[in-house]
Amino acid sequence: MVLISSARDYVGRMLQDISGMKVLVVDSQTVSIVSVVYSQSELLQKEVFLVELVDSMSKESMAHLKAVYFLRPTSENIQHLRRHLASPRFGEYHLFFSNILKTTQIQVLADSDEQEVVKQVQEFYADFVAIDPCHFTLNMPLNHIYMLPAVVDPPSSQNFCDRAVDGIAAVFLALKRRPVIRYQRTSDIAKRIAQEASKLMYEQESGLFDFRRTEISPLLLIIDRRDDPVTPLLNQWTYQAMVHELLGIEDNKVNLRSIGKISEDHQEVVLSSEQDAFFKANMYENFGDLGMNIKQMVDEFQQIAKSNQNIQTIEDMAKFVDNYPEYRRMQGNVSKHVTMVTEMSKIVEERKLMLVSQTEQELACNGGQVAAFEAVINLLNNESISDVDRLRLVMLYALRYEKESSVQLMQLFNKLSSLSAKYKPGLVQFLLKQAGVDKRTGDLFGNRDLLNIARNMARGLKGVENVYTQHQPLLFQTMESITKGRLRDLDYPFVGNHFQQGRPQEVVIFIIGGTTYEEARVVTLQNATNSGTRFILGGSVVLNSKRFLKDLEEAQRIARASSAV
């Protein structure tokens, strides 16, 4: 939908009007932005024959090339550009920035351009990594910052907020919309980002954001990851989410080098719904159905392979040769998916994830404290369960029964620390401090008000199709509230005096601290119901449990250090 195609259009428009051989100069962020929406062969078609990082030290003069820069307007990039413009290597300079330039930055650039090689300076607002049609990330490197109070590290905190505001602003500039803004009341950082975004859109750059009004303003909702710490802690069983959880996806690429003996073509593979029809059809399927579909794909491929061996006539032969590139492509794709699914099955078996996940889902979705405690204790005692899975189980139990059972909780902490010295139980307490029930706004476990309890019970009675995928992220409820116009003003206040009239048709939900592929799936499925409201999901990173725990540990470390001072 909109996100990928607008980012693609931005890149296409940068390149199309500049004739001749070109070099594209990117930075460490824009390279991801471009890479997920544009391919190398498409670049070659646009006569871009070299892609270079802005901090590369190359001195080679190539005046026959025209340079197209696509950079974030950071001060480091401006410094690099100063250096480049002072001794130009390329014939022409076309400067595109992914966000709003400060006037001073333009002055600095103009000052360095003594030889007048710059032909244009443009703002093209592709400042987000559009990994899926309705899902974007900002790939923020210091993601743990959001958990720390601003006073701990004010400059980092400011950088974090600036990047988030930039990304959000760019999404709305690409959509040509100015939203009303709401945020999660209990999160300071959500409030801060919401207010800064509002200031940018309604005060500082109100002209830029002054688009043709739609009848009902779109909505920007800013929430905090800590309002739903459960989703990033769960094992995943749908294809895309599972790959990220077990193997890791980065900018729609999966690194398989760790697997061991693997053919050279598959050390790193692309997993993009835009380019891979099989993946597009199966990215939200659960592991069981996926296995069947993969088998079917392999069968089909074998049919084709067989018919290729059965060459009777010159026509057959010519046809085989003509179709060979397609055949080879298919073969590459089949073996890519087979490799990944095989590897994931292996991990599931090794770590007994079916067993673990069942208890995880029970903890996340159903009541029954006594049974849950027993299940967790059993798993902690089970030799084949890995340390990280044990930690996650205790975390999930702690989040669920934070208030109800402090005695059992202490038992679990002790058990955990006796089992593995590496995981300090302090991390679970830190999680509770960060994301405990007092900090949360949404009704994470559906047990706060009568309506939610009733709804939960009704669901329990209906029975679940699949115990491993019964969890619905909190985001699902939030979206439901939005489409029904029931999102409470008290919990999600508006910024300023721009209020919502009626149900919004376009909603961007930004999760500070990162989204998950489970949530992205729920958003896509929600959009497919044609409820009249379209959602776009974005976050500072895309989380799996590993990344979430890493951020938590990092934040804990810094918090400890700063309180020690």
Next chain:
Amino acid sequence: MATRNRTPLYRKYRDALRNVRVPSHSSSGGGGGAGPVIELVSTSLLHSNRSYAPLSTDDPGSSSNGAHTMGLSPAWVDISEEISANMQRVRTKMSELAKAHGKALMPSFGDGKEDQHLIEALTHEITDLLKRSEKKLQRLAASGPSEDSNVRKNVQRSLATDLQNLSMELRKKQSAYLKRLRQQKEGQDGVDLEMNLNGSRSDVEDDEFSDLSFNEHQMSKLKKSEAFTREREREIQQVVESVNELAQIMKDLSILVIDQGTIVDRIDYNIQNVTASVEEGFKQLQKLFILPAGRENTEERGDGEVCYDPHHHVFYHAGSSYSEGDILVIKSDGNSVYYGLDASSVTAIPIQS
């Protein structure tokens, strides 16, 4: 998709700063020359390739070598332009060929030869152009990890893709033509029948007058039809040969062409790996041409290795873990085309049906 053009503001600042800058330059020893030179530059924005060449006099410190070559394209650009020009010619010739094919397939007896000669000549010319372009393409290859060699490799890839598409198109045309030809040949009995029908009808009209000439007429028809068949066979043979040649070209190119949707087609991957991967491709390509002709095909070969000799054309032998069925050996003599998925299981397909 909002955008904002900051060029006017930028220009305003730059122009304002230029006035400040000029005196500082003349004082630094550049002389009065600096001012006029900059003027010159700003007026020749359109011919930007050379726009700042004169400026190089401004700072002789920055390698006088660079100053001379600045604005001038390196020599390999000529090669790439030649290849592009060749491909343009191929495109024109290809549309001529399509017309010729169409004409040759029309049922006409008299000057069928002319059409065939034209087709032969055109096919030959196109194949030759493609072959030459492909040879030229190799000259684009550069060694060393310089950025220029990266550019050359990418230009090469891009041209290889175009070239492959053209070869593919030509092959499709030829296959279609070949198929139609063979259909015609098979359907010849039917055609004859119809001719006889026509002939007999005209006989009835012409009465017994032409009893003798009728036979002669038939005879000459028969002869012509025989000649026609022979001619067609020769054509088919020719097309098959050309298909083989093309396959060779395509195989060579496939090493260079990027497989879409794979990691190789990722921009971020290429920033790190452009040098490594293309160089590997090149080693393979060179191996291909260094291999002595006449090397036997029965030898065991590793993945990615390619063998080539005057009689056997290996279409594809891609290196991959699932390489069964990946190799296609083609040999053709006057009567049959032989193929096999490896050298030990070669099957013959007779050209005559």
